[in-house]
Amino acid sequence: MKRFPRSTLAVTVAGAASFALVMSGCSAGTGTEQSTGDNVKLTVATFNEFGYDDLFAEYEKANPNVTITHKKAATSNEARDNLTTRLAAGSGLSDVEAIEVDWLPELLQYSDQFVDLASDDVDERWLDWKTEAATDADGRLIAYGTDIGPEAVCYRSDLFAAAGLPTDRAEVAALLGTSWESYYAAGEKFAAGGTNVPWFDSAGATWQGVVNQIPNAYEEEDGTIIATENPEVKEAYTSVLEASTTLSAHLGQWSDDWTASFQNDGFATMLCPGWMLGVISGNAEGVAGWDIADTFPGGGGNWGGSYLTVPEQSKNQAEAQKLASWLTAPEQQLKAFASKGTFPSQLEALESDELLGATNEFFNNAPTGEILANRAAAVDVTPFKGEFYFAINDAMQQALTRVEDGTMTPDESWAQWVTDVEALG
C-alpha cells in the first residue's frame, strides 16, 4: 500500500498558490528584457512522438541566435497534468507547449493564458475545422494545428476470407458501406461466416466514432449541458449497445486484454484514425492480414490530433510564435509525417504528392496517405466540445463498459450515467 500522503492535494494547491505569488512578483520586470537579435533560448514541450527532433536542428541552423531545448513527455496524460499544474501555478511552462485536441476545450476556457497566434501567414493553412476548434469565443486563435486523426476502417483480410467475405480494399469498402447500419449489417454477415470472431473491439471505441459525428452531443455552444436530454445521444447509445450485444469483443480499449487480443484474433475490424496504424502494427506484430478500407460509417470522422500553443507566461512570445509557425508549416509537417507518421492537418500538405504516394507495408502496402487524405476530406461535422465534454464522454465510456461487462442493463447504466453527469455541475 502506497503511503499516499493525505496532504499531497493541499501541498499542490498550496505550492501552486505560493508559486503564483512569487512568480507574479518577479515576472513583472522581465517581460521586455528580450529584444530581437539577441541570443534566444526557447523551450518546446511535446509528448509521445511529434517527429520534431531533426527539425529543431534544422531551425537552429537557419536561425543561429536561437537555441532550442526539447522536453518530451512520454504520454499525453503526463503532458496534460504538467500543463494544467503549471498553468495553475502561473509559471514553469515552456515557450511552446504541445496540446492534444481532447483537452483543448478545457484550455479554451482559459484562452487568455495563451497568446493569440492569428496572423496573415497562417490564414488558410489548415483544414477549417482544425482551426475552428482552436479559436475561442472572441475569435482568438490560441493554437497551431499539427496533425489530425482522420478515421478509416481497419480490417483483417485473412479473417474476412475465412468468413467468405471479399478481401480486396475497394470491395471491403463497398461491403462496409457508408452508414453505421451497413457497417453493422456487414458484421452480421461476417458473424454468419462461422469464424467465431467478434466484428469490432468494443462499444466504447465504436461510440467514439458515432459521437464525433453529432455536432452538439453533450453541450450547447453557450455551455448548457444537454447530454441527458439529447435524443441523438440516447439513440446513439441504444444503437451502439444493440450492435455490441452480437458484434463486440467487449474489450475495453487500451486495456491489457485489448492489447493482448491483437495476437489472439480478438476481432475482425476496428475504427482507425491515422495514428492508430502505428498502434495496430505494434500490437499485432507478426500477425499477417491487416488492411485498411477507404470508408467510414456515417460519413467522415476525426479522432485526436494535436496543436502547438504559446503560453502567455513565455518571455519570448514573438520568437516562440515564429518557431511554432515554422514547425506547423506544411513542409515541416510533411517531414514529421515521413519520420513518424503523424498525419498533417495543413491543406497544402494534404495535397502533396509525397503524402498521397505514401504506403504502409504492414497494411498490405495500402496507400495509407491517399486513403487518410480522402478520409480527412470527408470530415464534415465539427463536434462542439465544451468545458464538460471530456468528463461527460468519459462517464459515457464507463456507462457502455458497464453494459458490456454485464454489471448493468442498458437502462440501469443510462440512469447511472445521468446521475454522474448531474454530479458534474
Place this chain on the structure above:
Amino acid sequence: MTTAAAVEVNARSIRRIALSHKLSRWDVRFSPYLYISPFFLVFAVMGLFPLLYTAWVSVHDWNLIGGQGDFVGLENFVTVLTQGYFWNSLRNTFSIFLLSSIPQIIVALGIAAVLDFNLRGKTFWRMGVLLPYVVAPVAVALIFNDLFGDKYGLINSAIMGLGLEPVRWHVDVIPSHLAIATMVNFRWTGYNALIFLAAMQAVPRDYYEAAIIDGANRWRTFRSITLPLLRPIVIFVILTSTIGGLQIFDEARMFDNVGQGGASRQWQTLTLYIYELGWGQRNFGRASAVAWLLFLIIILIAVINFLITRRIAGTADRKLRVRPKGIS
C-alpha cells in the same frame, strides 16, 4: 579604595554568575524544545499548513486552473456526502484494507517465525522477503495485471484450462478487491515480516530454553512466548498498515488503464475518488472536502486503535509479569 574596588569586582562577578546561571537554566529548560523544533517547523510547513489550507479550499468553489471561486460553506461536503460514489469508495477502501492488512499480518508473522529459526544463508532469505518492497508499486501493478487479465490473464487461462468459469477480475467487486489486495500484500508482507523478525530476535532465548525443557513444542512456544512479547510491535504494524491501508492509491489506480476504479467504481478507493474529483473534474473544492473527510476517518480509526491497543498493552504487561514466575 581597594575594598571598594573589590566589592565592585565582586558584584560584577556575582552578576556574571547570576547571568550564567540564568543562561544555563534557560539552556536546560528551552534547548530540548529547540532541538526538536526542526521537526515541528517542517511539520508546520509540510503538514499543518497544507492541512489547514485544504480546509480553506474545501469551503470554496475551487477549480484546478481557475483557482479560488466563491465561498460556499459546507456545500462541497454536502454534495460529496450525498453522492453514492463517496460511500461506495469508503466501502471499497475498507474492504481492500481488511483484505490486505489481516492476511498480511498473519503471513508476515509466519514468515518471521520461520526466518527466526537457524536457517542456512540467513541474510539471503531475509533480503529475499524484502525484495518485493523494493519494487515500485507501479511496476508491481504492471506485473500483476498480466496475472489478473479477464480474458488473457495467466490465472484465468489456468482456470479455464481446468474447465472452470473464468474470474471476472475487472468486473465483480470482491475479485477486484482480492486482486488489488494481493498486490498490496506482495509488496508489504516481507517488510512487516522483517519488523516482526527484529522484535522476535529481541526475545530472550532463555525463555525458549526453559519452555522447551518444560516440554513445550514449537507451536506452544510461539503462541505462549513469542506472540505475547511481540504485542507492542504487532500494535505498531497494525497502526501503520491502517494508516497506509486507508490511503491505497497506486495499486487501485494501476489496476486498469482508465485509473478511475472501474466502470461501476468497483474498486475506487477514497484516494482515487479525491484524484478523480481534483484532477478529472478539476473540482478542488470537492476533492479537498473528501480529503478532509478521509483525514477525519483516519483520526477516528486511530483513536479506536489507540483505545484497543491500550487495553491489549495492559494485558501484555500483566502476562509478562506472570511469565517469569511460571517459567521459574
